[in-house]
Amino acid sequence: MPEYQAPRGMNDVLPEDEAVWRHIRDTAERVARLFDYHRIETPLVEEVGVFTHTAGEESDIVAKEMYAFDDRGGSTLALRPEGTAGVCRAYIEHGMASRPQPVRLFYFAPAFRYDRPQAGRYRQHWQFGVECIGDGSPAADLEVIELQRTLYEQLGLTDLVLRINSIGTAETRSTYRDVLRVHFAPHLETLSADSQRRYETNILRVLDSKEDAAHPAVQNAPNIRDYLSEQDGAHFDQVLALLDGLGVEYEVDPAIVRGLDYYARTVWEFQPRGAGGQSTVGAGGRYDGLIEMLGGKPTPGTGFATGIERIALEVDRTEPDLGTTAADVFTIPHGDDGPAAVLKLARELRAAGVAVHAGTPGRSMKAQLRAANASGARYAVIVGDDEAARGVAQLKPLLGSGAQREVALGEVVGAVEG
RNA sequence: GUGGGUGUCGCCUAGCGGUCUAAGGCGCCAGGUUGUGGCCCUGGAGAUCGGGGGUUCAAAUCCCCUCACCCACCCCA
Numbered sequence: 001m002p003e004y005q006a007p008r009g010m011n012d013v014l015p016e017d018e019a020v021w022r023h024i025r026d027t028a029e030r031v032a033r034l035f036d037y038h039r040i041e042t043p044l045v046e047e048v049g050v051f052t053h054t055a056g057e058e059s060d061i062v063a064k065e066m067y068a069f070d071d072r073g074g075s076t077l078a079l080r081p082e083g084t085a086g087v088c089r090a091y092i093e094h095g096m097a098s099r100p101q102p103v104r105l106f107y108f109a110p111a112f113r114y115d116r117p118q119a120g121r122y123r124q125h126w127q128f129g130v131e132c133i134g135d136g137s138p139a140a141d142l143e144v145i146e147l148q149r150t151l152y153e154q155l156g157l158t159d160l161v162l163r164i165n166s167i168g169t170a171e172t173r174s175t176y177r178d179v180l181r182v183h184f185a186p187h188l189e190t191l192s193a194d195s196q197r198r199y200e201t202n203i204l205r206v207l208d209s210k211e212d213a214a215h216p217a218v219q220n221a222p223n224i225r226d227y228l229s230e231q232d233g234a235h236f237d238q239v240l241a242l243l244d245g246l247g248v249e250y251e252v253d254p255a256i257v258r259g260l261d262y263y264a265r266t267v268w269e270f271q272p273r274g275a276g277g278q279s280t281v282g283a284g285g286r287y288d289g290l291i292e293m294l295g296g297k298p299t300p301g302t303g304f305a306t307g308i309e310r311i312a313l314e315v316d317r318t319e320p321d322l323g324t325t326a327a328d329v330f331t332i333p334h335g336d337d338g339p340a341a342v343l344k345l346a347r348e349l350r351a352a353g354v355a356v357h358a359g360t361p362g363r364s365m366k367a368q369l370r371a372a373n374a375s376g377a378r379y380a381v382i383v384g385d386d387e388a389a390r391g392v393a394q395l396k397p398l399l400g401s402g403a404q405r406e407v408a409l410g411e412v413v414g415a416v417e418g
Numbered sequence: 419g420u421g422g423g424u425g426u427c428g429c430c431u432a433g434c435g436g437u438c439u440a441a442g443g444c445g446c447c448a449g450g451u452u453g454u455g456g457c458c459c460u461g462g463a464g465a466u467c468g469g470g471g472g473u474u475c476a477a478a479u480c481c482c483c484u485c486a487c488c489c490a491c492c493c494c495a
Contacts (some may be wrong), residue, residue, distance in 0.1 A: 026452095119487090382454075394454085
């Protein structure tokens with residue numbers, strides 16, 4: 001075993017994986033452009049308050065999963081555990097409130113969470129996310145959901161189910177939590193240990209308990225929809241109506257409650273049909289209070305983030321052949337004078353936009369041709385002493401059954417392109 | 419963070435107390451005469467069996483600890 005390994009829960013993306021990653025990244029950026037979203041890159045680290053004040057001190061990603069540290073100047077920084085807070089910080093810092101609203105942004109960046117790794121759950125994982133800031137309407141939620149749905153569709157992930165809910169505002173949730181406490185109090189002793197713990201820490205999650213799913217108190221629990229304010233209820237109804245109008249399938253799922261404080265009103269997840277666990281491919285929600293938490297003026301926002309590794313797991317299954325990259329030309333320098341001539345030829349080819357894989361001098365012709373063949377290049381270009389002296393090259397097609405022919409050095413570019 | 423499974427050359431796998439000075443396939447390197455590939459043949463390099471400790475006359479094979487991955491929970495991307 002090597003002395004050093006990648007840190008736990010963090011992975012290398014190797015050249016052979018890169019084809020899938022590039023496909024996902026290119027597709028995501030293309031779809032973002034179709035919706036006129038613009039790329040933003042924020043620092044990998046932020047002052048820790050950016051996350052603690054928005055996600056909430058009690059949230060899992062802050063309380064137990066955040067990589068926080070003091071830098072040499074005494075500032076407490078944190079590796080970003082999610083993308084939204086940093087983007088909103090940038091929105092405020094750069095006065096984006098004075099741009100035409102809403103501001104539409106996307107990012108493709110790594111996030112860090114110190115939790116126990118599993119397939120599809122990593123301490124460093126990559127997210128593609130979009131934020132639509134400055135539009136509080138249900139239409140903005142729909143735009144973001146539609147962007148997300150389009151992305152999955154274009155990636156060939158068709159068997160996903162959209163689960164959606166409304167969790168109201170912070171106030172309605174507070175009220176609802178009180179209602180739940182009163183509701184569950186008499187049943188506390190018959191609930192599982194997990195639920196008893198959640199009763200104290202995050203009572204909304206009692207509703208999501210797998211152990212107690214059949215418990216009468218869970219089944220008869222009050223529905224948060226009954227506690228939404230009139231405006232929140234109307235907002236959610238409009239979101240659902242817009243989804244219906246677009247013909248997007250969804251399930252209203254009261255179990256989706258979101259662990260971050262900044263969420264408000266609409267929240268949703270996309271999951272592979274019939275799967276749970278670490279399989280949520282992407283999730284989003286509205287965060288109307290977030291900008292204010294960061295010291296900005298009250299500004300609505302909505303967005304989603306999707307996990308690249310999790311998409312890659314699905315893409316691997318549905319679309320195994322994404323093609324490999326190969327150079328156009330594989331050079332075979334031979335003899336004493338071949339290498340110098342080949343170097344010059346390679347420069348001309350590259351200047352013309354032809355990708356050249358440089359062969360290794362000093363190996364036998366057979367070894368070099370085997371390598372050329374294995375590389376997948378379309379042509380081998382052989383230059384030995386004889387060719388160098390006469391100013392020619394042997395141009396050998398590798399893919400078909402075409403015959404090798406001799407070409408003047410100056411005409412190789414044309415021959416290869418033609 | 420809790421419980422469980424797995425861990426043998428770069429990759430996949432055999433071996434499961436002595437015959438292992440650890441075997442095979444893929445891949446890699448070199449050859450199959452003199453400068454020519456894709457198939458085939460031959461040879462070579464490459465692993466102290468995740469790491470450490472212990473039991474035993476003897477351990478890849480048993481026990482303990484540890485690390486990593488995987489599964490369930492938790493939580494989510």
